[in-house]
Structures are given as C-alpha cells and as structure tokens.
Amino acid sequence: MSFLLPKLTCKREVDQAIKSVAEKVLVLRFGRDNDAVCLQLDDILAKTAHDLSKMAVIYLVDVDKVPVYTQYFDISYIPSTVFFFNGQHMKVDYGSPDHTKFVGSFKTKQDFIDLIEVIYCGAMRGKLIVRSPIDPSNIPKYDLLYQGI
Numbered sequence: 001m002s003f004l005l006p007k008l009t010c011k012r013e014v015d016q017a018i019k020s021v022a023e024k025v026l027v028l029r030f031g032r033d034n035d036a037v038c039l040q041l042d043d044i045l046a047k048t049a050h051d052l053s054k055m056a057v058i059y060l061v062d063v064d065k066v067p068v069y070t071q072y073f074d075i076s077y078i079p080s081t082v083f084f085f086n087g088q089h090m091k092v093d094y095g096s097p098d099h100t101k102f103v104g105s106f107k108t109k110q111d112f113i114d115l116i117e118v119i120y121c122g123a124m125r126g127k128l129i130v131r132s133p134i135d136p137s138n139i140p141k142y143d144l145l146y147q148g149i
Helices: 011-020 034-047 065-070 109-124
Strands: 025-031 057-062 080-085 088-093 129-131
Touching: 011 025, 011 057, 025 034, 025 065, 025 109, 034 057, 057 080, 065 088, 080 109, 088 109, 109 129
Parallel strands: 025 057, 088 129
Antiparallel strands: 025 080, 080 088
C-alpha cells in the first residue's frame, strides 16, 4: 500500500513539507517500503488518508534516503511516525519514555484516527504535547537504546 501515499526522497523535500504544511498535522512515517511492519502501517495510513484529509497530510520517508532526519529523530526502530503542526514538532505522551515519535504500527485504523484528532485539537489550542488516546495495550513496547548512558 506504500505506493498510494506520497514519498519524500531527500532532505530538501522533508524540509519543504515541514515548512509548507499549514493548519494540518504533518505525518511523517520513517521506514522502508519492503519491511513487513512498515507495509502494515502504510495500509492503515493509506486507508485513513482520505478520511483525515481535512486534518492531516501523510508522507512516507525512507530511512536510508534521508539519514539526516533518521539520525536527528533517533530512528532506531522502524517504522517510526513523527508529527508536526505548522512547522512545530508535536510530542505525544504514549506512556513510554519517548514522546517524540510513535514506534511500530497502529493496531487499528481507529487508533490512528483518534491520535490525529487529539494532536490536531491540541495543536489548534497551542499545545506542543498531548496525551495519547490509544489504549496502552495497543502501544508497542520497546527499550530505548541510549537508556542509562
């Protein structure tokens, strides 16, 4: 399903998307087109893109083609999804140590829709961090690689 969503293939394109998407949530999925979990996430993103078109713009970013952002956002696990609003990085409290990105795939389309709605409403009120509406049992668990350093 990754062929249904637009791709950003270089740093300049990612920069342009961050600067130009206004009054909508910018969703950047960092991953690889041939990874099974990325394909599962891409399917959810593609199926919800039309429903969320008034609130969000979704792009796919290949971690191998944009290493600057892969390193900047500390993309250690793929897929990782990062959110922006009016050029501002939006953080989400998932109940995990990392609020900068969602790691893994969403369990359901509704989880993703609910998250975008919460980010959008919070951003419209000027918040830079929002609390995740996703059931904690639906959030993938992982360990931070730099923990304890």
